[in-house]
Amino acid sequence: MTVGGARPEDNQTDTYLKRTRYTTFSSLPAGCAAEMISLFATDGAETRGMLYAPAGASRTVVCFSHPRVDVQRHFQIRHFLDAGYAVFAHNSRWLGNDVATTHEHLLLDIAGALRHLRGERGFGSVVLLGTSGGGSLYGFYQAQAATPPQQRLRDLPSGEPIDLPGEDMPVADGIILSAAHTGQGALLGRIIDPSVVDEADPIAVDPARDMFDPANGFRERPAQSRYSAEFLTAYRAAQHERVRRLDAMARAAVAEQRRYRDMLAEPGAEQLSTRAKAEIRRRAVAAKYMVVYRTTANPAYLDLRIEPSDRVQGGIWSAQPEMDNFGEWGLARLVTPRAWLSTWSAISSRARLVDNAAALDIPCLVTTGTADRDIYPSDSRAIHDAVPHADKSLVMIEGADHYLLPSGERGAGRDTRAEAADHVQKWMRERFEA
Template sequence: MTATRLGADRYSTTIDAPAGVATSVHELQTSDGAKVTGVLRVPRGATTVVTIMHPRQEVTHHPLVPYLLTMGYGVWTQGTRSPNNDLNLLHEQAIIDFAAGLVFLRDQGFDVYSLGHSGGGTLAAFYCQQASMPPHSRLTTTPAGRPVVLADTAMPLPDGCIFLAPHPGQGALLQRLIDPSVTDESDPLSVDPDLDPFNPANGFRPAPESSSYDDEFITRYRAAQEERVRRLDATARAYVSDAQQANRAFKSGGDATDRRRALAPRVLTVFRTDADLRNVDLSLDPNNRPYGSLFGRRPDLTNYGLVGFARLSTAEAWLSTWSALSTNATFLDCAPGVTVPTLLLEFTGDQASYPIDIAAMRAALGASDLSVRSVPGTHFGGPITKGAPTGTSLAAATIESWLRDHC
């Protein structure tokens, strides 16, 4: 029963870490005064460290860690200032956190390679884009207008980047997943039947039979997804504007009422964000993926559940992370700024990044030393079929070969 519950066994480790690895925990202070924590594991004699970081997930026990240690590489796993928390995740702050880890590892004398899995790939691409710019050309604010100190942040580039099953970015991914049939943002059960992806009249078939949506519905559906994001953007910007006006009023007049209004949380609740048509219609952007989404085998059910991307978000976090229309952290936009040697590694059964995405990423990446590979596996490194090798083990072999050629 436990193994079938939502989120159980998402990552599975198939080997043990080798003996003789020195493990230490480090608290780092970022350039803007925040604190972040990382775990450094170093086999005897290792001079190269692979970093694993994700903007919103705890990666200390990522399944590739023991593989990399067995290869003889050190591993640095680090969180942002808001791990496992979508509520206030600002990508502009997350890359400042990323920088603190790179500075620490450089100060220790290591060669450093970045490994970004899933959303960690876009985080790394965003970091490289900003790090490769002259400091005065870097972003100065978040999409909501909050100042960020990228110009005053030491941002060393890694020696190379590994992008494992990178999706197009949190916002771009959410726009694929968001259910446009929601008619009332305060009612999780509100639905426009003409846009309902799970309405048989629109082409849905009960699981596990693959659905079949026609081109007209797909075009209308995706346009409506963008429109829902646009409406949520408008709400978020109105929240931000009200808070900023209240803060200005407090600074000029000193009225505590204005300060309370500025401080009051303005949180977006975003229902139904597990509705990518490709998860139930396997003919769309085909690969070897199984039926179902990142959150379960029944998107027609999990779409209505608590677990999902961007379920609760401040207005600032929505604009920085979850809005495809406002975020600065979209893989294709950031990819030209990735000029260090790069491995782009695809899982052939990915449920979040498709062959069409990998082709676009390949074309956009700025690295002249670019290797593109694929191995069988699902998005989190599971096997394509029962009893087959895990995607994690196959990815590890490819990564080892690439690192040996570049270290």
């Protein structure tokens, strides 16, 4: 997730945030070198990563990645460099554009990176650090890497094959899940607007399922909205039903394309007329995109009794989800059917962190901010509790938002990023040699 504008509470600590919102990479720690590395996955896709090497040899490398966000200037990188660890900031094949992102293919990118770091670079220990969607991505990778090869996934949720059983997938030695949600699909499943009555109409609303209708409990700020238990139960069920409908649309689109591809392989296809063959070929490769409107509609944004925490009112992008929900930008706004099923479907995506956490049999640190508007303390506890390894820790930074910046009354005047860095560095030093 990315910052979409100033928030009202930012004004309370404006000077502080100007000092801490961005991390400068104009200079690195003394003796530190930065090297851009190009890597090729086994399916031929190219990715690039920045290897930051501190002065002196480091036996441990900390890896950053995310399905679409540029991690090469992530604010946490300096924390590890200052502590003497190497860092590999690895951008995915879908950097900056997740329209076609399939998580299963991202695992090939990560596998290639770990093979390079262990083999050609000789690092003895590899620690994965996933922030937000990077957490569910790395959890998915480690779960598959730790699975016996013949039991790994062999296809995408859309049915296309992928050879994870034949992939060399080195396991990591530790994992840090920082402000990690329970999966991009799981996140979207609770913020998608169930009042949509026509997927082709961004405005049409079912009033009974509209969280922004005063009849259902909505109130203008600064008042707090109040949604009844009955409304929330029906609302969550309707969200699930909308995801199910979108899944059906995605699968129908994939099936139609597959039908034309199969036609090309049928006996006699070459005897068809040039015009007929051209029509089939076009339909076999034609890209059909899904436009998913209104994906900023979680009642917990405005009713703070839901998932109680230190957060202030507001959504992913601003303090006005009632406006953002109908705006141009939103998660999963434009996706291919395969990307919807693999990445954004709360039903079909396999990158569900709570499920994959059950295979994280390595030291694990879960850190989160208690003022995060989208990831709640209960999410982080569920992730932590699902990890089977005895060496697991849960650290909640009071008053920190999704970016570990101070938010709300409990964050005012505090350096929440420094607090998080102290916990992470202590955890690392106790387990991994720099």
